[in-house]
Amino acid sequence: MAQTMQFDLVSPERALASMQASAVQIPGADGDMTAMPDHAPTITTLRPGVLTVEGPDGSQSYAVTGGFADINAQGTSVLAEKAIPTADVTAADMDALITTAKEAVETASADLKDVAAKNVADLEALRSLLNV
């Protein structure tokens, strides 16, 4: 049997998942990465995307935005500002997120405009990926 590690997914309002996982695919700000047991300790920020957890009882995926992942010897924890199981994501959720992100582009200062614009692009990519 494959090795497993502790995986936690928490959002500010509640803890969404706490389970054993053999691999976690994380949408990192600099690109996707997969964390497996004994991964080097890493902290990465997240971009809006799909987080997939593979465990002994099958895999689960969540749409996450904003936050970071902390991979260390004890396991992997992902702290996301918003995390919704992909099956439960509705078009209204995505619309709301994209609208707020677009507003942020309008108000962002010059040096942060690119970051905000990338956020919108990521959200739109997520939306087409989830097909909602």
Next chain:
Amino acid sequence: MPSLKDLKNRIQSVKNTRKITKAMQMVAAAKLRRAQDAAEASRPYTERFNAVLGGLAASVGGSDTAPKLLSGTGSDQTHLLVVMTAERGLCGGFNSNIAKLARAKALELKAAGKTVKVLTVGKKGRDSIKRELGDAFIGHVDLTEVKRVGYDNAQDIARDILARFDGGEFDVATIFFAKFVNVVSQIPTAQQIIPATFEAEEDAGASTLYDYEPSEEAILADLLPRGVATQIFAALLENGASEQGARMSAMDNATRNAGEMIDKLTIEFNRSRQAVITSELIEIISGAEAL
């Protein structure tokens, strides 16, 4: 001396009041449980967030390039006080205790020659702060329509504060809220959020050598604004639980007082009824004797 009818009416009206306060106490108890659950559910996020942020801050904090949110603007001339209170009254000293703490702090800062600005969250605090510190009042966040405080609300408040910070409106921000200890005790607390402060983290977080993706500085710059929202969210939840706790014990007291009052009025009612009976008897007897 009030007539029998007056007494009867008063007893009835106090009984009605007792029913209302009793109902309010039970509603507060139910809401308190919900508020506590919400606070409990947010704790893992807040704790981990602060642990990671604390570790990052400790390693980057000393450098000159540290973000302003962490190192400050280099001055502490203008202070922003964010006063969080309830939207409703009838919760004992809850609102006035928080306002009192904020007021004391404002006066202390003013005496030291600093500029004070006040942002209020919650209607009750706004009313009393506006009265006493009218010139320092710069804004209000309305949560009257919000049934259940969510992270989005905290994010909105944080965005407002950060925009003001970026605009150079203040140097130091402190939030005022009541820490929930138990139903009878809520401690008004002041917590500095900008520049960020962290309790010293000695455990695992600091000792593990992490890889950072992207750079340490970039992560810190991304996380610090989120940290402000997280702290505000935690404070809002804590405040929500405190408010319900304070209301519960205030209403418990009110119910008990109403009970005592009913007892007292009932005794008075019985006494005067007996007095009436006695005087009627005397009248009958003396009338009979006169014949």
